[in-house]
Each structure stands twice: as C-alpha cells, then as structure tokens.
Amino acid sequence: MIKLDFLKFAWRYILAIIVVIVLIRILVYPERTKINEYRERLSISHSVTKASINSITHRKTKIFYEFMVNGVKYSGISRYTLLNPPYPQKGDSIDVYYSEDDPNVNLWSGEFTE
Known part of the structure; x- marks a missing residue:
C-alpha cells in the first residue's frame, strides 16, 4: 500500500513539473x-539614443526603459544576464538601439553581443 501511495505521489509530482515547464x-x-x-531588424540598421531605466523586474533581469525621439516618448523592454556585470539599475541612463522607421522597434544596446 505504501508503494502505491508513493507511486501516485511521484506521478503527480512529475506531472506538476511538466505543467510548470510548459507554462x-x-x-x-x-x-x-x-x-x-x-x-535581427536592428542589426541591419539602427539609430542610437539615451534612455532612462524606470523599472527592473523578473528576478531583476528584465529592464523597462523610456526614451524620446523627435519629441515623442517611446518605451521598451530588454533583458540582461546575471553573468555580465555591471548590472543596470533603476534610473540609469542606457544606450538604446531603435529603428528610424519605427522607434517602437527598440532594444537596449546590451542585447547585442560583441
């Protein structure tokens, strides 16, 4: 009986892990x-401007920033890895690559590997 209970528990545990991974x-x-x-789009052609980080979330590896192009405010989201310090902080000024055709297409310059 104990073996059967353990197998039920193990099966539910494995199923829960699979569901979490899929989600x-x-x-x-x-x-x-x-x-x-x-x-890919920005590696072909981009302009650079300064942006200000207004929030860092998701285990502190996702940054939200705002920048201005021709008097219009745009925002963006980028990621960074914990393997490459120094880490951006809220309020920091960062370089952002954006498409001149559509500034909504933008990424923090740190999204590009050297």
Whole structure:
C-alpha cells in the first residue's frame, strides 16, 4: 500500500513539473521571439539614443526603459544576464538601439553581443 501511495505521489509530482515547464515556455517564448526579431531588424540598421531605466523586474533581469525621439516618448523592454556585470539599475541612463522607421522597434544596446 505504501508503494502505491508513493507511486501516485511521484506521478503527480512529475506531472506538476511538466505543467510548470510548459507554462513557462508559453509565457516566455513570445517575448524571446520578439527580442530575436528586433535584434535581427536592428542589426541591419539602427539609430542610437539615451534612455532612462524606470523599472527592473523578473528576478531583476528584465529592464523597462523610456526614451524620446523627435519629441515623442517611446518605451521598451530588454533583458540582461546575471553573468555580465555591471548590472543596470533603476534610473540609469542606457544606450538604446531603435529603428528610424519605427522607434517602437527598440532594444537596449546590451542585447547585442560583441
């Protein structure tokens, strides 16, 4: 009887882990796809401006920033890795690459590897 209870528990535990992994992939994948698309577009042609970080979230690896182009305020979201210090902080001024055709297509310059 104890062996059967353990197998039920193990099965539920494994199923819960699988569900969590699938949910994470569903929620994170669209954002990564968008970042990859923007990275590709901006690697062809971009302009650079200064932006101000107004928020850092998601285990402090996602930055939200705002910048101005021709008097219009735009915002963006980028990621950074904890493997490459120094880490951006709220209020920091950062370089942002943006498309001259559509400044809504923008990424923090740290999204590009050297």
